[in-house]
Amino acid sequence: MxxxxxxxxxxxxxxxxxxxxxxxxxxxxxxxxxxxxxxxxxxxxxxxxxITTLLSGELNVGGYFKVHPDSIAPVMGDAGRVRQVVAPLVPTGCLLRERGRGRATAGLGRQRFASYLTSLDPVAERDGLGAFRLVDGGLDALARPRTVALSATVAEILQAAKGDQVTLYAEPVGTLRRNALDVEVVAILENAGLFGGSAGLLVSNGTLRELEGYRPGSASVLQLACGGDTSRLGDLDALGGQWREALRKAGFEVLPAERQAYGDKLVPMLREGWRGQRLDVSTWEDESSFLxxxxxxxxxxxxxxxxxxxxxxxxxxxxxxxxxxxxxxxxxxxxxxxxxxxxxxxxxxxxxxxxxxxxxxxxxxxxxxxxxxxxxxxxxxxxxxxxxxxxxxxxxxxxxxxxxxxxxxxxxxxxxxxxxxxxxxxxxxxxxxxxxx
Structure with missing residues (x-):
């Protein structure tokens, strides 16, 4: 050779x-x-x-609550008890963060724009706020009641600037009522990732509860966050199965695993004739299946x-x-x-x-x-x-x-x-x- x-x-x-x-x-x-x-x-x-910055955690446990069969809200009425059940199953180095999700229309003067809305805890997530790029203002101010951060696209459409008063309108799914809340614009953020035109409203969890009419102690979703290091997670589907089993043993009614985002499940469940609380455990891939x-x-x-x-x-x-x-x-x-x-x-x-x-x-x-x-x-x-x-x-x-x-x-x-x-x-x-x- x-x-x-x-x-x-x-x-x-x-x-x-x-x-x-x-x-x-x-x-x-x-x-x-x-x-x-x-x-x-x-x-x-x-x-x-x-996705894991704005839309979802690596793993999520969210809720669907029906006061009566003809209305539904994406919320857990007793988030504290849910947290107690899943907290022992959180991998080392990860944490559970509370997030909120919904849809609202922002109005300023004659301008109106409908957008997906995300909420977070600006105090508990202070170290992670750097993932959002600022054009003006600061996200720390979201800790104040009735405040909002807008994406650059939404701010341009509304012709809004830092310090302006914007009205948020929300209509709970399956109801005829319309909630309204005046909020102050405390930050303008660059369009990046999923944050832009279709999802351009960011508020605190407290502001979301007030807008939607949720009681204290409730939450839309608890998300597993690992700071970008996913090596410690292992099989997410297996971990999700453990969460479901633990929640069922604690007396919660938990939906079976489905490769769908939470929003895709709202309308089908609205047609179902049950009332009360149901929980859903999903991975980031489930929540982003539409992408x-x-x-x-x-x-x-x-x-x-x-x-x-x-x-x-x-x-x-x-x-x-x-x-x-x-x-x-x-x-x-x-x-x-x-x-x-x-x-x-x-x-x-x-x-x-x-x-x-x-x-x-x-x-x-x-x-x-x-x-x-x-x-x-x-x-x-x-x-x-x-x-x-x-x-x-x-x-x-x-x-x-x-x-x-x-x-x-x-x-x-x-x-x-x-x-x-x-x-x-x-x-x-x-x-x-x-x-x-």
Whole structure:
């Protein structure tokens, strides 16, 4: 094998123009694959971060309460007791945070805008408020009663600024009454992740209770937050099952596991003729199921682009190596006349394809990783892409797995492309090869 390896290298240097072209094809294919997978992984990571910042925890326990069969509210009447049940099951290093969720219409003057509303505890979550990027004001002020933070989009539509008085209107599901609450704008936040036009209202839990008419001690949802470190969570579905079982043993009626967001369950349960309290345990993937089209679409695009790129590698190398076999007929005949066996001829051409694929793909992958490091956080995205990619900058996260996969696929494609030309070269007899020219 070492002599064949040396011969393969000499052949590549002897035909360096063709070798450089094929090297560039392999490098470009590998770079495209790494960049595409880095974008897909970056969007998936940004999506999870955006969801667990605003919409959901890693795991959630929420409630649905019906005073009578024709109305429903997304609330737990006795959140303290629920917390006591699930708190012992919280993984080390994580915490339970109280959040609120709903929908409201914000009004200022003649301007009106309907948006999803999120509430939090600005005192308990003081360390996590940095996840929201400020344009004006401060989120600490949400600790005051009757205050609100607006996204830049909502503030622009309402023509609102810090210090203005805005009226929030909420209509509990299944009721005819409409609650209204005057609140002060204490902060304007950048559009980022899920916080923007469709979800642009942020208030305190106390303000949400007052707006919706909930009694003290109630809460919309308790969320498991681990500060971005998910390594300690293990199997979320298994942990969710433990929470359900513990809540059932404590006497609560708990809904079965479903891959749906809480809002998707409201209307079906409104039609059901029960009353009282039911609890629901969901993962962040359940709560963001309506957004799965983004990562699914990027995954499908990655596969499609990968197939196209690998097809280009196979066709390009096959064509070039086939031409090389015809051009090197006398050389092959000489080697055969000197005693080189057919398996050695096959191995020689396969080595050339392997070297081109391996070195080219490794170089392309290294260049792609360097480019990702250079562009990460440096390329600002236009407004429409911010919502689609869940990030204000281009999210690129190349992983070791993506690099290994790209190099392996391109190298395997190069070897596959070299297979037929190698056997064609080996099939030449010494006499016919020498007589061909």
């Amino acid at each position: 070492p002599p064949l390896f040396g011969m393969a290298l000499r052949n590549l240097f002897a035909h360096r123009e063709r070798a450089l072209l094929l090297f560039a094809v392999a490098a470009g294919a590998s770079a495209v694959l790494v960049l595409t997978m880095a974008l897909s992984a970056g969007v998936a990571s940004a999506q999870r971060a955006a 799965s089209f983004v990562t699914d679409g990027l995954g499908a695009l990655t596969v499609l682009l990968g197939l196209i790129v690998l097809a280009v590698v196979i066709v390009g190398l096959f064509t070039a190596l086939s031409v090389a076999v015809r051009e090197r007929t006398r050389e092959i005949g000489t080697l055969r006349a000197m005693g080189m066996q057919r398996p050695s001829v096959v191995a020689l051409f396969m080595l050339e394809g392997l070297l081109l694929g391996l070195v080219g793909s490794a170089t392309g992958a290294a260049a792609a990783v360097a480019l990702c490091s250079l562009l990460h956080g440096a390329v600002a995205l236009p407004g429409p892409l911010v919502s689609f990619f869940f990030s204000t900058t281009l999210p690129l996260e190349p992983g070791v797995g993506a690099v290994v996969l790209a190099v392996g696929l391109v190298t395997a494609s190069a070897c596959l492309a070299a297979l037929v030309p190698a056997f064609r070269a080996a099939s030449l007899s010494p006499r016919s090869a020498m007589e061909a020219l």
